[in-house]
Amino acid sequence: MNLSLSPEDADFLAEVQQALEPFADTRGFVVSNSTPELKAFYKALAARNWLALSWPVSAGGMGRSPVQEFLLWNEAHFRNIGRAPQGVGVVAKTIIRHGTEEQKAAWLDPIRRHDITFALAYSEPNAGSDLGSLQCKAVLEGDRYLVTGNKCWNSKAHTVDYLWLLCRTGEASSGKKGLTLLIVDAKAPGVVIRPLELMCGNMVTEIFFDRAEVPVTHRIGPENGAWRLITEALADERYVHFTPGRVRYDYFTLRRWLEEHGRLDDPSARRRMDELAVLVLQAEAHVLRLLATPGDSSGIAASNKLAHVNAIQQIARAAIALGGIEAMELDAPTSLHWRQTMTESIGGGTTEIMESIIARQRLGLAANR
Numbered sequence: 495m496n497l498s499l500s501p502e503d504a505d506f507l508a509e510v511q512q513a514l515e516p517f518a519d520t521r522g523f524v525v526s527n528s529t530p531e532l533k534a535f536y537k538a539l540a541a542r543n544w545l546a547l548s549w550p551v552s553a554g555g556m557g558r559s560p561v562q563e564f565l566l567w568n569e570a571h572f573r574n575i576g577r578a579p580q581g582v583g584v585v586a587k588t589i590i591r592h593g594t595e596e597q598k599a600a601w602l603d604p605i606r607r608h609d610i611t612f613a614l615a616y617s618e619p620n621a622g623s624d625l626g627s628l629q630c631k632a633v634l635e636g637d638r639y640l641v642t643g644n645k646c647w648n649s650k651a652h653t654v655d656y657l658w659l660l661c662r663t664g665e666a667s668s669g670k671k672g673l674t675l676l677i678v679d680a681k682a683p684g685v686v687i688r689p690l691e692l693m694c695g696n697m698v699t700e701i702f703f704d705r706a707e708v709p710v711t712h713r714i715g716p717e718n719g720a721w722r723l724i725t726e727a728l729a730d731e732r733y734v735h736f737t738p739g740r741v742r743y744d745y746f747t748l749r750r751w752l753e754e755h756g757r758l759d760d761p762s763a764r765r766r767m768d769e770l771a772v773l774v775l776q777a778e779a780h781v782l783r784l785l786a787t788p789g790d791s792s793g794i795a796a797s798n799k800l801a802h803v804n805a806i807q808q809i810a811r812a813a814i815a816l817g818g819i820e821a822m823e824l825d826a827p828t829s830l831h832w833r834q835t836m837t838e839s840i841g842g843g844t845t846e847i848m849e850s851i852i853a854r855q856r857l858g859l860a861a862n863r
Protein backbone atom coordinates (compact mmCIF):
# COMPACT_ATOMS: atom_id res chain seq x y z
CA MET A 495 0.00 0.00 0.00
CA ASN A 496 1.48 3.34 -1.06
CA LEU A 497 0.81 5.85 1.72
CA SER A 498 2.19 8.95 0.00
CA LEU A 499 0.34 11.07 -2.55
CA SER A 500 1.67 11.48 -6.09
CA PRO A 501 2.83 15.06 -6.91
CA GLU A 502 -0.39 15.58 -8.98
CA ASP A 503 -2.59 14.38 -6.11
CA ALA A 504 -0.69 16.52 -3.59
CA ASP A 505 -1.19 19.57 -5.84
CA PHE A 506 -4.87 18.75 -6.17
CA LEU A 507 -5.24 18.43 -2.38
CA ALA A 508 -3.66 21.88 -1.92
CA GLU A 509 -6.09 23.29 -4.51
CA VAL A 510 -9.04 21.65 -2.71
CA GLN A 511 -7.96 23.03 0.67
CA GLN A 512 -7.78 26.52 -0.76
CA ALA A 513 -11.12 26.19 -2.59
CA LEU A 514 -12.91 24.98 0.57
CA GLU A 515 -11.65 27.83 2.78
CA PRO A 516 -14.63 30.16 2.10
CA PHE A 517 -17.09 27.42 3.10
CA ALA A 518 -15.75 26.82 6.62
CA ASP A 519 -19.07 27.82 8.24
CA THR A 520 -21.32 25.68 6.09
CA ARG A 521 -21.85 23.01 8.80
CA GLY A 522 -23.59 20.71 6.33
CA PHE A 523 -22.08 17.32 7.12
CA VAL A 524 -23.20 16.20 10.57
CA VAL A 525 -26.65 17.68 10.06
CA SER A 526 -26.85 17.26 6.33
CA ASN A 527 -30.10 19.00 5.36
CA SER A 528 -30.35 21.22 2.30
CA THR A 529 -29.56 24.84 3.20
CA PRO A 530 -28.73 27.90 1.05
CA GLU A 531 -25.10 27.67 2.32
CA LEU A 532 -24.82 24.04 1.23
CA LYS A 533 -26.35 24.84 -2.13
CA ALA A 534 -23.79 27.65 -2.59
CA PHE A 535 -21.03 25.15 -1.81
CA TYR A 536 -22.29 22.64 -4.41
CA LYS A 537 -22.67 25.43 -6.96
CA ALA A 538 -19.07 26.50 -6.32
CA LEU A 539 -17.88 22.92 -6.85
CA ALA A 540 -20.01 22.74 -10.02
CA ALA A 541 -18.35 25.91 -11.33
CA ARG A 542 -15.02 24.00 -11.20
CA ASN A 543 -16.75 20.89 -12.62
CA TRP A 544 -15.70 19.07 -9.43
CA LEU A 545 -19.13 17.48 -8.99
CA ALA A 546 -18.17 15.50 -12.11
CA LEU A 547 -14.56 15.07 -11.06
CA SER A 548 -14.35 11.31 -11.68
CA TRP A 549 -16.89 11.05 -14.52
CA PRO A 550 -15.36 10.23 -17.91
CA VAL A 551 -14.44 13.25 -20.02
CA SER A 552 -16.81 11.97 -22.73
CA ALA A 553 -19.70 12.37 -20.24
CA GLY A 554 -18.77 15.96 -19.35
CA GLY A 555 -16.56 14.99 -16.42
CA MET A 556 -12.87 15.51 -15.66
CA GLY A 557 -11.72 11.88 -15.80
CA ARG A 558 -9.87 12.16 -12.47
CA SER A 559 -9.01 9.19 -10.24
CA PRO A 560 -10.97 7.82 -7.27
CA VAL A 561 -8.07 9.10 -5.11
CA GLN A 562 -8.80 12.70 -6.11
CA GLU A 563 -12.54 12.24 -5.59
CA PHE A 564 -11.77 10.85 -2.13
CA LEU A 565 -9.43 13.78 -1.34
CA LEU A 566 -12.16 16.28 -2.22
CA TRP A 567 -14.90 14.74 -0.08
CA ASN A 568 -12.58 13.75 2.75
CA GLU A 569 -11.59 17.43 3.12
CA ALA A 570 -15.25 18.56 2.89
CA HIS A 571 -16.13 16.11 5.67
CA PHE A 572 -13.17 17.08 7.85
CA ARG A 573 -14.37 20.68 7.71
CA ASN A 574 -18.05 19.70 8.32
CA ILE A 575 -19.00 21.38 5.03
CA GLY A 576 -21.18 18.78 3.30
CA ARG A 577 -21.66 15.33 1.82
CA ALA A 578 -21.60 14.49 -1.90
CA PRO A 579 -25.07 14.98 -3.44
CA GLN A 580 -26.73 11.66 -4.42
CA GLY A 581 -27.24 12.72 -8.04
CA VAL A 582 -23.57 13.05 -8.94
CA GLY A 583 -22.63 9.59 -7.67
CA VAL A 584 -25.12 6.73 -7.76
CA VAL A 585 -27.51 8.36 -10.26
CA ALA A 586 -25.10 9.92 -12.75
CA LYS A 587 -22.63 7.04 -12.76
CA THR A 588 -25.45 4.56 -13.45
CA ILE A 589 -26.75 6.73 -16.30
CA ILE A 590 -23.21 6.96 -17.71
CA ARG A 591 -22.85 3.16 -17.65
CA HIS A 592 -26.37 2.07 -18.61
CA GLY A 593 -28.34 5.06 -19.95
CA THR A 594 -29.21 5.60 -23.60
CA GLU A 595 -27.55 8.48 -25.49
CA GLU A 596 -30.80 10.47 -25.10
CA GLN A 597 -30.82 9.90 -21.35
CA LYS A 598 -27.19 10.97 -21.01
CA ALA A 599 -27.95 14.14 -22.99
CA ALA A 600 -31.02 14.86 -20.84
CA TRP A 601 -29.71 14.24 -17.31
CA LEU A 602 -25.92 14.53 -17.00
CA ASP A 603 -25.38 18.24 -17.62
CA PRO A 604 -28.09 19.44 -15.19
CA ILE A 605 -26.73 17.05 -12.54
CA ARG A 606 -23.11 18.17 -12.78
CA ARG A 607 -24.21 21.83 -12.71
CA HIS A 608 -26.30 21.08 -9.61
CA ASP A 609 -29.41 22.40 -11.39
CA ILE A 610 -31.35 19.28 -10.40
CA THR A 611 -31.16 17.10 -7.29
CA PHE A 612 -32.05 13.51 -6.41
CA ALA A 613 -32.95 11.35 -3.42
CA LEU A 614 -32.63 7.57 -3.26
CA ALA A 615 -35.99 5.81 -2.88
CA TYR A 616 -35.01 2.20 -2.14
CA SER A 617 -36.11 1.31 1.44
CA GLU A 618 -39.68 0.43 2.40
CA PRO A 619 -41.37 -0.26 5.73
CA ASN A 620 -40.85 -4.01 5.13
CA ALA A 621 -37.71 -3.95 3.00
CA GLY A 622 -34.46 -2.31 4.06
CA SER A 623 -31.56 -4.74 4.45
CA ASP A 624 -33.41 -7.15 2.17
CA LEU A 625 -34.26 -4.93 -0.79
CA GLY A 626 -35.05 -8.03 -2.85
CA SER A 627 -38.37 -8.23 -1.02
CA LEU A 628 -39.54 -4.70 -1.80
CA GLN A 629 -43.16 -4.29 -2.96
CA CYS A 630 -43.60 -0.80 -4.45
CA LYS A 631 -44.93 -1.71 -7.90
CA ALA A 632 -44.68 -0.17 -11.37
CA VAL A 633 -47.00 -1.39 -14.15
CA LEU A 634 -46.31 -0.47 -17.78
CA GLU A 635 -49.34 0.92 -19.59
CA GLY A 636 -48.56 2.20 -23.07
CA ASP A 637 -45.63 4.62 -22.87
CA ARG A 638 -45.73 5.17 -19.09
CA TYR A 639 -45.39 3.28 -15.84
CA LEU A 640 -47.98 3.66 -13.08
CA VAL A 641 -46.28 3.46 -9.68
CA THR A 642 -48.14 2.43 -6.51
CA GLY A 643 -46.73 1.73 -3.06
CA ASN A 644 -44.58 3.42 -0.47
CA LYS A 645 -40.99 4.09 0.59
CA CYS A 646 -39.42 5.34 3.81
CA TRP A 647 -36.27 6.74 5.46
CA ASN A 648 -35.28 8.54 2.25
CA SER A 649 -32.76 11.26 3.10
CA LYS A 650 -34.03 14.75 2.27
CA ALA A 651 -36.47 13.50 -0.39
CA HIS A 652 -38.88 16.35 0.41
CA THR A 653 -36.32 18.87 -0.87
CA VAL A 654 -35.27 17.28 -4.18
CA ASP A 655 -36.44 17.47 -7.78
CA TYR A 656 -36.33 13.75 -8.60
CA LEU A 657 -36.52 10.35 -6.92
CA TRP A 658 -34.21 7.51 -7.97
CA LEU A 659 -36.83 4.80 -7.47
CA LEU A 660 -36.20 1.08 -7.11
CA CYS A 661 -39.50 -0.68 -7.75
CA ARG A 662 -41.00 -4.01 -8.66
CA THR A 663 -41.97 -4.66 -12.26
CA GLY A 664 -41.81 -8.47 -12.04
CA GLU A 665 -44.13 -10.89 -10.27
CA ALA A 666 -44.49 -10.48 -6.49
CA SER A 667 -42.28 -13.57 -6.06
CA SER A 668 -39.55 -12.39 -8.49
CA GLY A 669 -37.18 -11.22 -5.71
CA LYS A 670 -34.05 -9.40 -6.93
CA LYS A 671 -34.82 -10.44 -10.53
CA GLY A 672 -38.00 -8.35 -10.78
CA LEU A 673 -36.67 -4.88 -9.93
CA THR A 674 -36.40 -1.76 -12.12
CA LEU A 675 -34.95 1.74 -11.72
CA LEU A 676 -37.12 4.73 -12.62
CA ILE A 677 -36.51 8.47 -12.35
CA VAL A 678 -39.68 9.98 -10.83
CA ASP A 679 -40.53 13.68 -10.74
CA ALA A 680 -40.88 14.39 -7.00
CA LYS A 681 -43.69 16.89 -7.70
CA ALA A 682 -45.70 14.64 -10.03
CA PRO A 683 -49.41 14.04 -9.28
CA GLY A 684 -49.79 10.87 -7.21
CA VAL A 685 -46.52 11.43 -5.29
CA VAL A 686 -46.78 12.56 -1.65
CA ILE A 687 -43.60 13.09 0.40
CA ARG A 688 -43.73 13.61 4.15
CA PRO A 689 -40.66 14.71 6.10
CA LEU A 690 -39.63 12.94 9.32
CA GLU A 691 -37.14 14.59 11.66
CA LEU A 692 -34.45 12.47 13.30
CA MET A 693 -33.32 13.37 16.81
CA CYS A 694 -30.14 15.00 15.46
CA GLY A 695 -32.14 17.31 13.17
CA ASN A 696 -31.44 15.42 9.94
CA MET A 697 -34.52 14.89 7.79
CA VAL A 698 -35.65 11.66 6.19
CA THR A 699 -39.05 11.03 4.60
CA GLU A 700 -41.84 8.65 3.85
CA ILE A 701 -43.10 8.64 0.26
CA PHE A 702 -46.49 7.48 -1.02
CA PHE A 703 -47.17 6.70 -4.68
CA ASP A 704 -50.75 6.40 -5.92
CA ARG A 705 -50.73 5.52 -9.64
CA ALA A 706 -48.00 8.12 -10.20
CA GLU A 707 -47.16 8.37 -13.91
CA VAL A 708 -43.57 7.93 -15.05
CA PRO A 709 -42.64 8.10 -18.77
CA VAL A 710 -41.03 4.88 -20.01
CA THR A 711 -38.11 7.04 -21.18
CA HIS A 712 -37.32 7.60 -17.47
CA ARG A 713 -36.43 3.93 -16.96
CA ILE A 714 -32.66 3.52 -16.60
CA GLY A 715 -31.37 0.13 -17.72
CA PRO A 716 -33.49 -2.91 -18.55
CA GLU A 717 -36.85 -3.73 -17.01
CA ASN A 718 -36.31 -6.28 -14.21
CA GLY A 719 -32.54 -5.75 -14.48
CA ALA A 720 -31.89 -3.16 -11.76
CA TRP A 721 -30.16 -5.37 -9.20
CA ARG A 722 -26.81 -5.45 -10.99
CA LEU A 723 -27.02 -1.67 -11.57
CA ILE A 724 -27.59 -0.80 -7.91
CA THR A 725 -24.85 -3.11 -6.62
CA GLU A 726 -22.38 -1.65 -9.14
CA ALA A 727 -23.39 1.85 -8.03
CA LEU A 728 -22.70 1.01 -4.38
CA ALA A 729 -19.12 0.20 -5.34
CA ASP A 730 -18.70 3.72 -6.75
CA GLU A 731 -19.64 5.32 -3.46
CA ARG A 732 -17.50 3.35 -1.04
CA TYR A 733 -14.64 5.76 -0.64
CA VAL A 734 -16.83 8.88 -0.80
CA HIS A 735 -19.30 8.35 2.05
CA PHE A 736 -17.48 6.81 5.02
CA THR A 737 -14.34 8.91 5.10
CA PRO A 738 -11.79 9.28 7.90
CA GLY A 739 -12.12 13.08 7.51
CA ARG A 740 -15.42 12.87 9.39
CA VAL A 741 -13.85 10.69 12.11
CA ARG A 742 -11.01 13.19 12.52
CA TYR A 743 -13.51 16.07 12.69
CA ASP A 744 -15.44 14.37 15.51
CA TYR A 745 -12.20 13.58 17.37
CA PHE A 746 -11.00 17.20 17.28
CA THR A 747 -14.46 18.50 18.19
CA LEU A 748 -14.38 16.39 21.35
CA ARG A 749 -10.79 17.35 22.11
CA ARG A 750 -11.59 21.06 21.77
CA TRP A 751 -14.69 20.71 23.95
CA LEU A 752 -12.72 18.93 26.71
CA GLU A 753 -10.02 21.59 26.55
CA GLU A 754 -12.56 24.45 26.74
CA HIS A 755 -14.23 22.81 29.75
CA GLY A 756 -10.95 22.20 31.58
CA ARG A 757 -11.17 18.43 31.39
CA LEU A 758 -8.29 17.53 29.13
CA ASP A 759 -5.66 17.59 31.89
CA ASP A 760 -7.27 14.67 33.63
CA PRO A 761 -4.96 11.63 33.04
CA SER A 762 -7.91 9.33 32.34
CA ALA A 763 -9.20 11.79 29.70
CA ARG A 764 -5.76 11.92 28.08
CA ARG A 765 -5.53 8.15 28.01
CA ARG A 766 -8.99 7.81 26.46
CA MET A 767 -8.20 10.45 23.83
CA ASP A 768 -5.02 8.52 22.92
CA GLU A 769 -7.08 5.35 22.50
CA LEU A 770 -9.54 7.23 20.28
CA ALA A 771 -6.67 8.67 18.21
CA VAL A 772 -5.75 5.09 17.32
CA LEU A 773 -9.31 4.55 16.03
CA VAL A 774 -8.92 7.63 13.83
CA LEU A 775 -5.74 6.14 12.34
CA GLN A 776 -7.47 2.79 11.87
CA ALA A 777 -10.29 4.48 9.94
CA GLU A 778 -7.65 6.13 7.72
CA ALA A 779 -5.87 2.81 7.11
CA HIS A 780 -9.14 1.14 6.08
CA VAL A 781 -9.97 3.74 3.46
CA LEU A 782 -6.42 3.62 2.06
CA ARG A 783 -6.75 -0.13 1.67
CA LEU A 784 -10.08 0.42 -0.08
CA LEU A 785 -8.56 2.92 -2.50
CA ALA A 786 -5.68 0.54 -3.18
CA THR A 787 -7.99 -2.40 -4.01
CA PRO A 788 -9.31 -2.46 -7.56
CA GLY A 789 -12.27 -4.63 -8.62
CA ASP A 790 -14.75 -6.20 -6.20
CA SER A 791 -13.87 -4.69 -2.87
CA SER A 792 -17.21 -5.02 -1.07
CA GLY A 793 -15.63 -6.98 1.83
CA ILE A 794 -13.03 -4.23 2.36
CA ALA A 795 -15.72 -1.57 2.00
CA ALA A 796 -17.73 -3.31 4.73
CA SER A 797 -14.65 -3.33 7.01
CA ASN A 798 -14.18 0.37 6.25
CA LYS A 799 -17.78 1.16 7.19
CA LEU A 800 -17.51 -0.82 10.43
CA ALA A 801 -14.23 0.88 11.43
CA HIS A 802 -15.72 4.29 10.60
CA VAL A 803 -18.93 3.77 12.58
CA ASN A 804 -17.12 2.17 15.51
CA ALA A 805 -14.76 5.16 15.72
CA ILE A 806 -17.43 7.89 15.57
CA GLN A 807 -19.71 6.09 18.02
CA GLN A 808 -16.87 5.52 20.49
CA ILE A 809 -15.85 9.17 20.23
CA ALA A 810 -19.47 10.22 20.85
CA ARG A 811 -19.80 7.91 23.86
CA ALA A 812 -16.45 9.03 25.29
CA ALA A 813 -17.85 12.58 25.38
CA ILE A 814 -20.48 11.44 27.86
CA ALA A 815 -18.01 9.43 29.93
CA LEU A 816 -15.49 12.29 30.09
CA GLY A 817 -17.78 15.33 29.97
CA GLY A 818 -20.78 14.12 31.95
CA ILE A 819 -24.10 15.92 31.79
CA GLU A 820 -22.54 19.13 30.41
CA ALA A 821 -21.48 17.27 27.27
CA MET A 822 -25.13 16.27 26.76
CA GLU A 823 -26.57 19.79 26.83
CA LEU A 824 -28.53 20.23 23.64
CA ASP A 825 -26.34 22.96 22.14
CA ALA A 826 -23.06 21.12 22.84
CA PRO A 827 -21.46 19.66 19.67
CA THR A 828 -20.71 16.51 21.68
CA SER A 829 -24.45 16.02 22.27
CA LEU A 830 -25.20 16.47 18.57
CA HIS A 831 -22.60 13.82 17.69
CA TRP A 832 -24.07 11.42 20.24
CA ARG A 833 -27.53 11.79 18.67
CA GLN A 834 -26.32 11.73 15.07
CA THR A 835 -23.84 8.86 15.18
CA MET A 836 -26.53 6.42 16.37
CA THR A 837 -28.14 6.28 12.93
CA GLU A 838 -24.78 5.85 11.15
CA SER A 839 -24.82 2.14 12.01
CA ILE A 840 -28.13 1.80 10.08
CA GLY A 841 -27.97 4.05 6.99
CA GLY A 842 -25.88 2.73 4.09
CA GLY A 843 -26.21 -0.86 5.40
CA THR A 844 -26.51 -1.97 9.02
CA THR A 845 -23.63 -3.19 11.16
CA GLU A 846 -24.98 -6.77 11.10
CA ILE A 847 -25.18 -6.73 7.30
CA MET A 848 -21.59 -5.40 7.09
CA GLU A 849 -20.46 -8.20 9.42
CA SER A 850 -22.20 -10.78 7.21
CA ILE A 851 -20.42 -9.42 4.12
CA ILE A 852 -17.06 -9.62 5.91
CA ALA A 853 -17.82 -13.17 7.08
CA ARG A 854 -18.63 -14.30 3.54
CA GLN A 855 -16.15 -12.34 1.48
CA ARG A 856 -13.12 -11.88 3.71
CA LEU A 857 -13.33 -14.86 6.08
CA GLY A 858 -14.80 -17.34 3.56
CA LEU A 859 -17.58 -18.37 5.94
CA ALA A 860 -20.99 -19.58 4.71
CA ALA A 861 -19.64 -19.59 1.14
CA ASN A 862 -22.44 -21.84 -0.13
CA ARG A 863 -25.34 -19.71 1.12
Ligand SMILES: Cc1cc2nc3c(=O)[nH]c(=O)nc-3n(C[C@H](O)[C@H](O)[C@H](O)COP(=O)(O)OP(=O)(O)OC[C@H]3O[C@@H](n4cnc5c(N)ncnc54)[C@H](O)[C@@H]3O)c2cc1C
Nearest residue numbers: 614615616617621622623647648649837840841842844846
Ligand atom coordinates in the same frame (compact mmCIF):
# COMPACT_ATOMS: atom_id res chain seq x y z
C1 LIG B 1 -30.06 8.26 8.58
C2 LIG B 1 -30.63 7.30 7.59
C3 LIG B 1 -30.69 7.67 6.26
C4 LIG B 1 -31.24 6.80 5.30
N1 LIG B 1 -31.31 7.22 4.01
C5 LIG B 1 -31.92 6.42 3.10
C6 LIG B 1 -32.13 6.89 1.76
O1 LIG B 1 -31.72 8.00 1.40
N2 LIG B 1 -32.78 6.08 0.90
C7 LIG B 1 -33.25 4.86 1.25
O2 LIG B 1 -33.84 4.18 0.42
N3 LIG B 1 -33.08 4.38 2.52
C8 LIG B 1 -32.44 5.14 3.45
N4 LIG B 1 -32.28 4.69 4.74
C9 LIG B 1 -32.79 3.38 5.12
C10 LIG B 1 -31.69 2.36 5.38
O3 LIG B 1 -31.06 1.98 4.17
C11 LIG B 1 -32.33 1.17 6.10
O4 LIG B 1 -32.83 1.64 7.34
C12 LIG B 1 -31.34 0.06 6.34
O5 LIG B 1 -30.98 -0.56 5.13
C13 LIG B 1 -31.93 -1.01 7.29
O6 LIG B 1 -33.16 -1.43 6.86
P1 LIG B 1 -34.41 -1.47 7.87
O7 LIG B 1 -34.50 -0.16 8.55
O8 LIG B 1 -35.58 -1.97 7.11
O9 LIG B 1 -34.00 -2.54 8.97
P2 LIG B 1 -34.08 -4.11 8.81
O10 LIG B 1 -33.48 -4.53 7.53
O11 LIG B 1 -35.48 -4.54 9.08
O12 LIG B 1 -33.15 -4.58 9.99
C14 LIG B 1 -33.59 -4.59 11.36
C15 LIG B 1 -32.47 -5.22 12.19
O13 LIG B 1 -32.26 -6.58 11.75
C16 LIG B 1 -30.91 -6.77 11.33
N5 LIG B 1 -30.88 -7.65 10.18
C17 LIG B 1 -31.64 -7.56 9.05
N6 LIG B 1 -31.30 -8.53 8.18
C18 LIG B 1 -30.31 -9.25 8.75
C19 LIG B 1 -29.54 -10.39 8.34
N7 LIG B 1 -29.73 -10.96 7.16
N8 LIG B 1 -28.58 -10.83 9.19
C20 LIG B 1 -28.38 -10.25 10.41
N9 LIG B 1 -29.09 -9.18 10.86
C21 LIG B 1 -30.04 -8.68 10.04
C22 LIG B 1 -30.41 -5.38 10.96
O14 LIG B 1 -29.00 -5.31 11.08
C23 LIG B 1 -31.12 -4.50 11.99
O15 LIG B 1 -30.43 -4.53 13.21
C24 LIG B 1 -31.71 5.52 5.70
C25 LIG B 1 -31.63 5.14 7.04
C26 LIG B 1 -31.11 6.01 7.98
C27 LIG B 1 -31.03 5.59 9.41
